Amino acid sequence: MSDHNYVPKSRVAKWFNDRLPLLTLANHLTDYPTPKNLNYWWTFGGILTFCLITQIVTGLTLAMHYIAHADMAFESVEHIMRDVNYGWLIRYIHSNGASMFFLAVYIHIFRSLFYGSYKAPREIIWILGIIIYLLMMAAAFMGYVLPWGQMSFWGATVITNLFSAIPLVGEGIVTWLWGGYSVDNPTLTRFFTLHYLIPFLILGLVVLHIWALHVPGNNNPVGIDIKKPSKDTVPFHPYIVVKDTFALLMFMIIFAFFVFYSPNVLGHADNYIEANPMVTPAHIVPEWYLLPFYAILRSVPDKLLGVIAMLSAILILAALPWLDTSKIRSAVFRPLYRQFFWILVIDVLVLGYVGAMPAEGLYLLVARVATAYYFIHFLVILPVLGFKEKTIPLPMSISEPVLGGTGNLATAKNNKHLD
Amino acid sequence: MKKLIALKFFILISLGISFSANSAEKVDLMTTDWTFKGLFGKFDRASLQRGYQVYTEVCAACHSMKYLSYRNLMEEGGPEFSEAQAKAIAAQFEITDGPNSEGEMFQRPAKLSDKFVMPYPNAKAAQAANGGAYPPDMSVLAKARKGGVDYLYSLLLGYEDPPIGVSLDEGVHYNKFMYGNKIKMPKPLEDDLIEYSDGTPATEEQMAKDVVTFLMWSAEPHLEARHKMGFKAIIYLTILTLLVYLSMRKIWSRVKSEV
Numbered sequence: 001m002s003d004h005n006y007v008p009k010s011r012v013a014k015w016f017n018d019r020l021p022l023l024t025l026a027n028h029l030t031d032y033p034t035p036k037n038l039n040y041w042w043t044f045g046g047i048l049t050f051c052l053i054t055q056i057v058t059g060l061t062l063a064m065h066y067i068a069h070a071d072m073a074f075e076s077v078e079h080i081m082r083d084v085n086y087g088w089l090i091r092y093i094h095s096n097g098a099s100m101f102f103l104a105v106y107i108h109i110f111r112s113l114f115y116g117s118y119k120a121p122r123e124i125i126w127i128l129g130i131i132i133y134l135l136m137m138a139a140a141f142m143g144y145v146l147p148w149g150q151m152s153f154w155g156a157t158v159i160t161n162l163f164s165a166i167p168l169v170g171e172g173i174v175t176w177l178w179g180g181y182s183v184d185n186p187t188l189t190r191f192f193t194l195h196y197l198i199p200f201l202i203l204g205l206v207v208l209h210i211w212a213l214h215v216p217g218n219n220n221p222v223g224i225d226i227k228k229p230s231k232d233t234v235p236f237h238p239y240i241v242v243k244d245t246f247a248l249l250m251f252m253i254i255f256a257f258f259v260f261y262s263p264n265v266l267g268h269a270d271n272y273i274e275a276n277p278m279v280t281p282a283h284i285v286p287e288w289y290l291l292p293f294y295a296i297l298r299s300v301p302d303k304l305l306g307v308i309a310m311l312s313a314i315l316i317l318a319a320l321p322w323l324d325t326s327k328i329r330s331a332v333f334r335p336l337y338r339q340f341f342w343i344l345v346i347d348v349l350v351l352g353y354v355g356a357m358p359a360e361g362l363y364l365l366v367a368r369v370a371t372a373y374y375f376i377h378f379l380v381i382l383p384v385l386g387f388k389e390k391t392i393p394l395p396m397s398i399s400e401p402v403l404g405g406t407g408n409l410a411t412a413k414n415n416k417h418l419d
Numbered sequence: 420m421k422k423l424i425a426l427k428f429f430i431l432i433s434l435g436i437s438f439s440a441n442s443a444e445k446v447d448l449m450t451t452d453w454t455f456k457g458l459f460g461k462f463d464r465a466s467l468q469r470g471y472q473v474y475t476e477v478c479a480a481c482h483s484m485k486y487l488s489y490r491n492l493m494e495e496g497g498p499e500f501s502e503a504q505a506k507a508i509a510a511q512f513e514i515t516d517g518p519n520s521e522g523e524m525f526q527r528p529a530k531l532s533d534k535f536v537m538p539y540p541n542a543k544a545a546q547a548a549n550g551g552a553y554p555p556d557m558s559v560l561a562k563a564r565k566g567g568v569d570y571l572y573s574l575l576l577g578y579e580d581p582p583i584g585v586s587l588d589e590g591v592h593y594n595k596f597m598y599g600n601k602i603k604m605p606k607p608l609e610d611d612l613i614e615y616s617d618g619t620p621a622t623e624e625q626m627a628k629d630v631v632t633f634l635m636w637s638a639e640p641h642l643e644a645r646h647k648m649g650f651k652a653i654i655y656l657t658i659l660t661l662l663v664y665l666s667m668r669k670i671w672s673r674v675k676s677e678v
Binding site: 036082088092238239243245246249250253256257260264269270272273282399 | 458486491555556558559562563564565567598638640641644645646648649650652653656657659660663664666667670671674675
């Protein structure tokens with residue numbers, strides 16, 4: 001942004017901009033040169049921003065009516081559903097919004113994995129993204145506790161109990177987290193406070209995420225560095241704005257189907273039963289978006305090692321820019337990586353599936369194999385692949401065809417799109 | 420492309436496994452022609468009114484409905500009793516109010532603004548009167564059980580004599596849809612147990628259907644408004660999407676690229 005020499009036309013605007021260069025910022029965002037070949041997988045950044053704002057706005061409204069007290073939380077949610085004007089709408093947008101947020105973030109993350117968007121010089125963008133993802137999980141988990149239903153209560157009990165696996169101080173930490181000797185009112189009030197705080201932390205990190213993005217500019221499906229601005233780029237406005245809007249509207253239609261026609265399908269029936277410390281539900285399961293990690297946790301027989309495995313499964317992603325030794329970004333030019341990418345996708349889906357099933361028999365076996373493969377992918381396959389893989393020649397630019405040519409169908413198809 | 424086919428194949432297989440796994444461990448639920456399902460689903464007013472009658476004459480002996488008020492009975496999208504009818508219904512119940520200016524609690528007939536009167540003063544009393552089992556509050560029951568309305572409908576009609584070899588304790592009944600097949604609630608419905616004020620024959624199935632419809636409404640009182648608004652919202656979004664799509668085509672036609 002420092003290389004900008006934008007001068008507003010009117011004198012008032014110039015006076016203002018000299019003192020606070022907001023107009024320079026606006027001009028930068030409007031003109032921001034974007035690769036012209038971005039496909040629809042790139043529209044999820046905008047969709048995620050929409051999700052965050054939607055969660056904050058509906059969340060604020062809910063907080064005006066919600067009561068964070070163990071004896072009144074469930075009742076206040078029913079009050080919102082029954083007596084607050086359009087309370088049902090706001091709450092269903094918020095609860096389904098969490099699922100849509102995670103759906104979008106998973107697509108966003110896997111897009112990054114496929115096209116190598118985490119590689120130099122975009123490591124900081126990637127790591128900021130991982131921190132955002134971690135905070136999203138924390139916010140979602142605490143949000144699920146707030147209605148104080150059976151799954152809220154027992155989910156909170158199971159997850160907070162994980163900290164007791166820490167040697168020596170574990171039990172003390174759990175008591176400190178709970179604010180007592182069991183999950184109770186002090187736990188609920190602090191979860192509410194943190195649930196309110198975290199979205200604003202995420203918002204701040206999103207600003208940094210976008211700032212860090214605007215330094216090197218967007219990666220693109222071909223994964224090569226491009227000159228900016230050039231005939232390979234288009235200004236952000238109107239080209240990307242209109243495309244992102246179109247994709248966002250498609251996303252909103254799916255979102256609306258959930259909110260209006262099956263608002264509870266992604267939730268769990270037990271959470272409409274008021275929390276009862278005396279009755280444990282038959283199966284305690286987290287929300288769908290946490291299931292793969294839940295499966296990893298349960299696949300390790302030792303509690304402490306299970307917790308370590310679960311945390312490592314997320315934190316390993318932060319090391320990805322250095323674990324992937326290939327200099328080629330896009331999987332389009334990496335025939336072997338492309339296959340391993342899809343195996344990883346399937347592996348994570350399998351983990352999600354077995355995470356929802358009881359941890360016994362065949363399910364447990366599958367969970368163990370899938371967990372092992374997850375780590376092998378990042379710790380063995382990716383580092384080795386960078387040295388062994390025979391990649392496809394890269395094009396000189398987005399607009400120019402590949403030098404040398406190739407028989408690969410995907411590449412040929414891709415090039416046809418690009419010229 | 421091959422990968423995509425493989426992926427779809429995999430998803431199909433996993434769905435197949437999950438369905439077979441689910442069906443192996445439980446009996447199929449019974450269902451009926453619910454009017455409130457689907458994109459334009461609405462409650463059957465007469466069924467809701469009959470359902471309220473079943474609730475108040477049968478279920479309410481043990482089950483509370485603490486999140487409902489008598490005014491809800493006359494609100495749009497519900498049983499839609501007239502205001503006079505709803506007031507008359509409320510007036511049948513006595514509630515304890517107070518303290519008055521002398522500091523005394525007193526009894527008065529319920530008003531539209533009062534919550535449904537509870538059958539027991541507290542959960543302990545409810546348990547004591549029902550052999551230790553707490554009759555769950557029915558306000559959101561239709562959403563609080565896996566299988567929802569079909570499960571409730573099946574449960575009401577699922578009472579049977581226990582199979583040979585299954586012995587039941589005193590006060591425990593056999594129900595083929597209950598988790599573990601043992602239930603403390605005695606069979607609640609019999610043909611002609613009540614007399615419908617609209618003259619509908621009160622068969623067991625009819626009463627089960629009506630009361631479950633009533634429970635669905637009590638769990639989702641704004642279901643009709645939600646369906647109506649959803650239809651409008653999706654039409655609106657579809658038109659807007661189309662307009663934005665056309666704008667996008669026009670704008671991107673200046674650039675030699677896909678889209």
